[in-house]
Amino acid sequence: MPQSLVKPSSRISVVAGRAHRRLGTLGMVCVTIIAVIVLTTLLAPLIAPYGPYEGSVADRHLAPGVNHLLGTDQSGRDVLSRVIWGARSSLLGPLIVIVVTAVLATAIALTAAWYGGRVDSFLGRVLDVLFAFPNILLAILAIAIFGPSLLTASLALAIGYVPYSARVIRSVALRERNLPYIAAARMQGIYGFVITVRHILPNVWPQILTGMTINFGYAMIELAALSFLGLGVQPPNADWGLMVSSGQSSLLQGYPEQSVAAGLAIVVTVAAFGYIGERLGGRRAAGRVR
Amino acid sequence: MAQGQTDEFSTPEIRPEHAVEFWGLSRTFVMGRGRTVQALDDINYAIGHGQCLAVVGESGSGKTTLARIVVGLERPDAGTVVLNGHEVRFGASRKNRRTRSRLVQMVFQDPQGSFNRRLPAGAAVDEVLRAHFPEMGRRARRSQMLRLFADVGLEEQHADALPAALSGGQKQRVAIARALAAEPTIMVLDEAVSALDVSVQAQVLQLLKRLRHERGLTYVFITHDLSVVREVADAVLVMRYGRVVEAGPVSQVLDSPEHPYTRLLIDSAPRPGWKPQRNLRSRLLGAET
Amino acid sequence: MLTIDNLELSITDPDTGRVSEILRGNSLTLAAGEALGLVGESGSGKSMTLQCVLGIEPPGSSVGGRIELEGRDLRALRGEELRRTRAEDLALIAQNPHSVLNPVLPVGKYLMEGMSEARSMPKARARLRSSELLRSVGIEESERVLRSYPHQLSGGMLQRVVIAGAISAQPKLLLADEPTTALDVTTQAEVAAILDEKRREAEMSMIFVSHDLDLAAAVCDRLAVMRYGELVEIGTPEEIRDAPQHEYTRELMNARPKLHPEEA
Ligand SMILES: Nc1ncnc2c1ncn2[C@@H]1O[C@H](COP(=O)(O)OP(=O)(O)OP(=O)(O)O)[C@@H](O)[C@H]1O
Ligand SMILES: Nc1ncnc2c1ncn2[C@@H]1O[C@H](COP(=O)(O)OP(=O)(O)OP(=O)(O)O)[C@@H](O)[C@H]1O
Ligand SMILES: [Mg+2]
Ligand SMILES: [Mg+2]
Secondary structure: HHHHHOOOOHHHHHHHHHHHHHHHHHHHHHHHHHHHHHHHHHHHHOOOOOOOOOOHHHHOOOOOOOOOOOOEEOOOOHHHHHHHHHHHHHHHHHHHHHHHHHHHHHHHHHHHHHOHHHHHHHHHHHHHHHHHHHHHHHHHHHHHHHHHOOOHHHHHHHHHHHHHHHHHHHHHHHHHHHHHHHHHHHHHOOHHHHHHHHHHHHHHHHHHEEEHHHHHHHHHHHHHHHHHHHOOOOOOOOHHHHHHHHHHHHHOOOOOOHHHHHHHHHHHHHHHHHHHHHHHHHHOOOOOOO | OOOOOOOOOOOOOOOOEEEEEEEEEEEEOOOOOOOHHHHHHEEEEEEEEEOOOEEEEEEOOOHHHHHHHHOOOOOOEEEEEEEEEEEOOOOHHHHHHHHHHHEEEEEEEOOOOOOOOOHHHHEEEEEHHHHHHHOHHHHHHHHHHHHHHHOOOEEEEEEEEOOOOOOOOHHHHHHHHHHHOOOOOOEEEOOOOOOOOOOHHHHHHHHHHHHHHHHHOOOEEEEEOOHHHHHHEEEEEEEOOOOOEEEEEHHHHHHHOOOOHHHHHHHHHHOOOOOOOOOOHHHHHOOOO | OOOEEEEEEEEOOOOOOOEEHHHHHHEEEOOOEEEEEEEEOOOOOOOHHHHHOOOOOOOOOOEEEEEEEEOEHHOOOHHHHHHHHHHHEEEEEOOOOHHOOOOOOOHHHHHHHHHHHOOOOOOOHHHHHHHHHHHHOOOOOOHHHHOOOHOOOOOOHHHHHHHHHHHHHOOOOOEEOOOOOOOOOOHHHHHHHHHHHHHHOOOOOEEEEEHHHHHHHHHOOOOEEEEEEEEEEOOOHHHHHOOOOHHHHHHHHHHOOOOOOOOO
């Protein structure tokens, strides 16, 4: 078969070529940035010059120099190291959000699209109610009940994101469900669940993926905001949002390094995800009209 | 021989010698704001095992709707469909649908929409094989699929192609192969050979005729091509505005048509030296009741 | 008017890297107001030829050769010029109407969009004109059809909607890909007559893909026969019918099913 003619090495270049066509040069730059950030996160123990909590008050507010490339914070901890370590919780939170959102939204959307009728309108009603709550409010409510932590904040945000995503996925799934080939498969007596997973899911997958990419950026900003308010990650953990907030007083004293470094990390990551999401399917795909 | 159109006033009786029967089928579509379209109005016919019933008629006259009701994809407002002595109900349970799909398969008029665009053509056939013959292994399914492809004049390379990478006629043939994969006893074909050139069409018609002799397959064959009707069908139903205007054995209807619309149809079929004409239907105005 | 010179098309499968040769160096010319019938085996590349003329071939294609419309190299056009040429000079009746109609819009929207873009006419006029157009292709309940979504219409109705859309653009070159396969023979005759009339009135050229040799012969000035991506024969309908040169053409003539058994 002609398949054997294809060398494995050329497979990678084929994939890269396709990704390039889809995302453009800037998109490939964004992919690279994200890859570097993820790698840094995984290799933090090897890369970071210091531990996240290492440092003494004697070394506070050192200017950037050879020992501390980005200087130190108010407790004398190395800012660069904390940015590198902080990437963990800063990326983990949004990751939890988008995975939980995608799973819940897809399940709801496919159920609504498959059964239609009363099931569809009931689920639609539930989503409407959820939709009426602002995300942050929902998160603050959950935190008031379960106490502040990354997990609580992420789960609460995820619930808040479900209505947007579920609606978009439902509309695409519904269009797919009404295509004649689904009727043909149903006529064969194939289980509805099997048809949904084998036929409908792969066809709405691009929307799910786009939504996840775009939501990642939003989740990162909103989680940072929650950490900033003291409702997410708790000190002394390293976290970008938390660093921006605890760098605030230093900022006023004329030591902007910590806030700027963490803030920049957030902006670059959010921008990279946002651009890829944009290229994949545009803002509408994530269901956001803001 | 065809059973012919039954007397309008006779009570429906389910007879085992009939493969496909339908009685008093009517269907009206509601379009919103109180507007309705009557797609079918009291359609009756019955054909025996191993027969081929052709359905011809004006575009929009309800042929596809009739086909969808016969296979249980559409709900009739009134009337009954009986296949091999079993009454067909719309929206029956999954088990019933599975049983029915062993009995009857349909080839859809829109070959593109009847495929998942992310699934290679061969996989679409494979899915049907998997659903109906769970005891079959992967290899056996693959070779059966390739055999079906060869039967309709397609090659192995087409099995690995996505629907979008197939020509119109190739998609139609995959659809036929998929329907045959379930080894039904009744096939409903909605314009299933319309996109085939005459030589491939001849091959497919030959295949259908062969299966009919070998397995006693019964066909409901919707087409616009009267020469195809002549070639494969035993009986023909001529439809217009959701009604049957004429029905009977092919030779009778095509050689001595009684209804003016049937005559018009026969006259407007292309043949050597034929020229297209406008306002053909206005010729019917006086003749119509 | 249209010159196709040594048109080649090969498509590379993005996943396997396999290259398939679809068209193998075909040439033909078309005069203004001339109709060329394209017949041939299923999968021989008829639809692909039309797609190359329009420049809408599938991703992974590489096209060789030249296509000229009134002296302009169609494949070199870019941006605004390309858009205008496509909108004003060319029209396609696609083989599958579903591929051009948006499933979530009423078909009336499709017709009026095409019209007001090409001619920027007011909405009410566009609506009236669409309704007229549909009636001219034999759709009696044109008002209902305009308001219907594609899934609510029969195959032949959809095909006529697309035909009406193509005619309304008053193109210089109409590319008709099996435009009447879903139509009953009476409607087919009427639609063929309309295409014929438009062609004579407006000096419109046409490439008419069909499987029906008699139909193609009646509508076209010349016939071209394709097989395996190659143009194997081209000539007037009489030449093709009475003295087919290529073996495949003879096969086509013989395989033709007969409506009347006594027909030779
Ligand atoms: N889901 C639907 N909703 C509303 N109207 C419908 C629907 N399906 C079909 N119709 C209407 O019913 C009539 C019959 O349609 P059908 O598809 O059965 O025609 P057909 O005989 O198959 O025509 P063709 O030869 O053109 O395919 C048409 O007027 C069509 O608009
Ligand atoms: N995207 C694609 N990738 C690879 N091959 C393709 C692609 N699209 C079409 N083909 C192949 O190109 C060939 C020509 O296709 P085309 O649609 O032009 O045929 P056609 O002459 O119009 O046939 P038909 O009469 O059946 O519509 C076919 O063999 C088809 O399998
Ligand atoms: Mg139909
Ligand atoms: Mg084609």
